[in-house]
Amino acid sequence: VSGRALVVGAAEVPYARQTDKTTLELLADAAELACADAGISLGDVDGIGVSSFTLRPDHAIDLAWRLGLRVRWLMDDSNGGASALNLLQHARRALEADDARCVLLLAGDAFGRESFRELADEYNSATRDHLAPLPFGGPNSLFALLTRRQMAAHGLRREDYAQIVVAQRAWAARNPGAVYRTALTLEQYLAEPVVADPLTRVDCVPIVSGADAVVVAREKERGPAVRIRGLVAAHNVDDQAGSGLTTGLAEAAAALWHAAGLSPADVDVAAVYDDYPAMVLAQLADLGFAPDGVPALPAAIAAGETVPFNTSGGQLSAGQAGAAGGMHGVVEVVRQLRGDAGVRQIDGAEIGLVSGYGMVLYRYGACANAAVLERAE
């Protein structure tokens, strides 16, 4: 197991539906919290990477400047739900190559209602030119279509998707940083207002403002650290021409488990990118967490027989702070592996999995990546 890069700190700025802070301020708050968690000062940082939709016109170097950092490694990653693991994939190698010794990875966004609508309509040129003029109302409609395909392919009903949302909401009750913490029953789930059938309000990731950060370094200062046992990516695997019911993880999973020297059964806690419940099912299956197939997953989730996943409540309950969506799961799994997850701590969690997914180019997400992480004393 290679392992010079260690995740030594993780933090999340509490998510909120509304914020008075700018994106730069939220990212700075996340930087401060993550450094404190790692037991280092900002001045120890010699590399910085950032992912944010609303940072423009600023860049990673603006953030370094405003934070007073001199760095020798610098990265912007604009690839949404895949950006956190993209950044970690690069940071890991930078540390191994001694291009940097202590890297701060940040992700976050501050949204107003109007700025989110603009982002949804101008997400990329294909969206701006061919979806926004429909109008399509943002990605919810595309995942409504995808969910219909998944329901038809696997014989799933709305009650099946409810199991994911209800289970994650139960975790959120134990996370003071989650935006939606009130328990949800099956009856309440089924009575939620429709956004784009079959999706209701609670099936669509709620947009919030906030930021997440991790510190990746060669050495740890405080508490247990987290080692990267494997990290793989597979992007644009089907040219947006298929069903979207499998992600790039389906082809990358074998390499992930081989690199980690582990199997899905070894995982104690997982964070699966959850913009929509259908994608949770898809990724769990792609990664090998559905030995009895997708149709059996909802009942297994309801019975607590799957790996514990999205223990923060996931984005569906905690919220999606824009480009922080991918980092949210990294922070939660790092907290779990370091024993910092408070009342939602999975006892003895040693092996964690995080997946990233996203960048809806036209019909569904084109990016997918995943990492297997391990507690390192």
Added chain:
Amino acid sequence: VTDGIPVQVCTACGSRFFPERLACSRCGSRRFTTAVVTEALVEEVTTVRRAPGGLAGGPVAIATVRLGEGPRVVARVRADTQAGETVHLALQGGAPVASDEVSR
């Protein structure tokens, strides 16, 4: 509004694309011609009822439609459209729209 959807056809291998690509994902060629496709098969439909910033024109029916054996595109369709139907498409301001929806 123009009738049909302009689809890129790779001159080397015949693969078809929408939205526009820079190179063929099957053979790598950068040479394309354009074919206008008017008929599409509806695969799934959803009605969008809520959207960030609201929907000025009210609920919108959106469908995955397939252009023959070619690409799947996202189109606006009439509210009562069902999966399995064939629709006639036009391009309105860049958006594929069923012809009977164009006047909306």
